[in-house]
Amino acid sequence: MSKLLKNGFIFLALILLAIVSFSVEDAQAEDGYSENLIPKMTSDISEYGKASSSSNFGSTPSWKAFDGVLTYMDGGNFHAWGTSEKSGWLAYEFTTPKAISKYVMYNKGTWPEQFPNTWTFEAWDGSNWIVLDSHSNVTADDWVKNPEQSFTFENTNFYNKYRVNVTLTNSTRLIVNTAISELQMMEKISTPSNPKSILLDRNVLELLEGSQDKLIATITPDTAKVIWSSSDESIATVDQDGNVTAVSEGEVIITAKIEETNISATSTVIVKKPNNEFSNAILSITLVNGITKEYDVTNTVLNNYLNWFDSAKGTSTFKFSKTISPYKKVTEYIVHDKIASFEVREY
Structure with a gap:
């Protein structure tokens, strides 16, 4: 090792040891996307997948970008993938195919110029790398202002292997010129359809005073909750299962409404007195x-x-x-x- 390189590395280590660092939890799932699908790694290979890269500096191997620590350095230890090259790629290969449509890069450290300026996010289809997302001119100042950046794109195809391919870094002259502190990947979650319709099995229901009957609501989707109500409970009441009880002679509207919507259906309930005045x-x-x-x-x-x-x-x-x-x-x-x-x- 040359004297210049050795002195540079010692200087780098001294600065890193002086960093006040911290760790935070993995990115939480937001509406429409899963949580991070890459479990925390302790080596390049786990039962869930494999980390790899174009090259790496000795103390910053590929798996360090998937170890769950979001800062470049924590507790005096490196927690990032890094390479001395000014370009390179970092990949993760799942054991089962995933339809990744969001990724998050964390780049928290003393040298923001190490972090990517221009890159593509790609998927391997078995023969070629397919570009799913691309960004350029993300400066060191951008990483300082926002060290956690998330990117979404449309993708419904399932691939095993994905990578961030950095073609330009912000670095000028460092031992580690390209680095990513943490890389996370997410799938899009299908949002259940909002309730669209509700129908009652009868538009008109006739009852004698004191009798009961049940109205049946058919809703789309069938998991929605129905709220029942009567326009006049002195004539007929209804419980939350659609059971109607005739109270006194008259006409009343029973409404079935999908909870937290304005979607409803109604049935007219006509209550009559018994034909005979005598009990049986x-x-x-x-x-x-x-x-x-x-x-x-x-x-x-x-x-x-x-x-x-x-x-x-x-x-x-x-x-x-x-x-x-x-x-x-x-x-x-x-x-x-x-x-x-x-x-x-x-x-």
Whole structure:
């Protein structure tokens, strides 16, 4: 080693040891892109992929640009790929193909002139390097102002191997003339389609007072949440599963709306009084606390109760309406898991 080179290297090492450095977490995923797909490396080869370069300086091998430390030097150790050449390439080869459409370069260090001025981001198709992205005239001052720079481009093709090919560096006369502190690569994430439509299985629903029925909403996509509402709950109510309960005679609009949108569908519910004024059965319900409740019900209400009892559970409730003087109407709610037994006496 020449005396000039030796003295230069000693001077370089002394300056680097004086750097106040720090490490930060990997780039976090942003909307539309994955997190960094290259796991932290401790050598040029791992079970996930392989790092390589056109050449490198002894203490700055290829894998150092994929070790998860974003600064050129940390704790007195180098954490970057570097070469004494004023151009060169740094590559990563995945074990499984990836459709990379974003990369981030971190260049934090004392010598910003080492960092790329002109480069292309390329993919290997098995025969040729395909240029996916290119940049030029990124100066040392640009790297000082923004040592973390991300670049996006359109790419839907899957390749195993990608590289940054630096054709011009900002360096003038350093031992390491081309360097990259950290290189990360991301894929584009398909954004789920926004809800576009909602339909109800019936535009008009007729019910007798005290009866129940269910409206079914078909939505696109089927993962969207539906919010149900009634324009007049004194006539008919609806729960968040689309179950409609007729309360009193009248007409009401039931609306099913996709959450956080203005997209909705409606059904007109017409509530009528029963054709006969007389009941068809006495429903006697014994609760777990020993209290017995009796209701004079129509066949429609009885059938609704039987259907509810077979399918409901836990704290689900069934509503009974009856007249008790001097009140206009009294509504009682029976909780499913409070029912010990019940008896039906038809007449």
